[in-house]
């Protein structure tokens with residue numbers, strides 16, 4: 216476990232983007248695991264800048280996103296597919312047919328989960344998984360639970376997650392209550408994990424995740440056991456570390 220304390224959000228984003236650039240430079244057909252949320256937004260902006268400056272070529276890369284809301288079509292601006300295209304995928308040269316996000320409109324959700332997991336495996340697994348972290352320690356949409364979750368599955372979002380994500384919707388009633396997410400098992404199978412977190416409100420969660428006991432009630436705490444995991448934090452998110 217490596218912890219990097221960046222100067223601020225911008226520096227955190229720069230450092231995360233550099234790690235992704237290095238991954239894609241040394242393995243051009245890298246399988247990237249991507250995340251939504253405000254934490255990785257700056258990283259995506261930097262990656263677009265690097266791409267525009269000719270520093271990085273995504274033409275052989277593939278991406279798999281962590282999660283998607285159920286019942287939200289891909290052309291709806293609230294969908295994670297839309298978020299990814301808008302904030303990264305449409306601005307770099309990654310082939311669209313190799314950008315995967317779970318299908319939130321699947322009628323057979325279990326089948327969608329199984330085939331998403333199969334697809335990840337068929338590409339040889341994720342080389343580098345980028346993560347944000349929820350206030351309750353969730354990664355992807357793996358909510359606090361009594362056990363660490365298996366591969367890609369359907370999940371009912373916790374009240375606190377619905378409240379936290381309501382800022383992206385007109386009202387809390389519009390926030391979907393169900394999602395499909397890669398499981399903790401899927402995330403732990405990535406060869407490299409990179410988690411970005413910033414801001415005071417994440418400090419308690421980061422302290423528990425990194426220095427608390429490994430506990431499925433803080434799903435990200437399992438990352439303590441990952442053989443190649445880096446946390447890039449701004450000083451506020453790192454402020455409660457002992």
Ligand code: GLP
Nearest residue numbers: 251252253254347348349355356
């Ligand atoms: C959502 C996503 C997570 C993300 C979390 C935190 O719940 N499913 O992948 O890490 O939000 O978002 P933010 O970075 O905006 O705090």
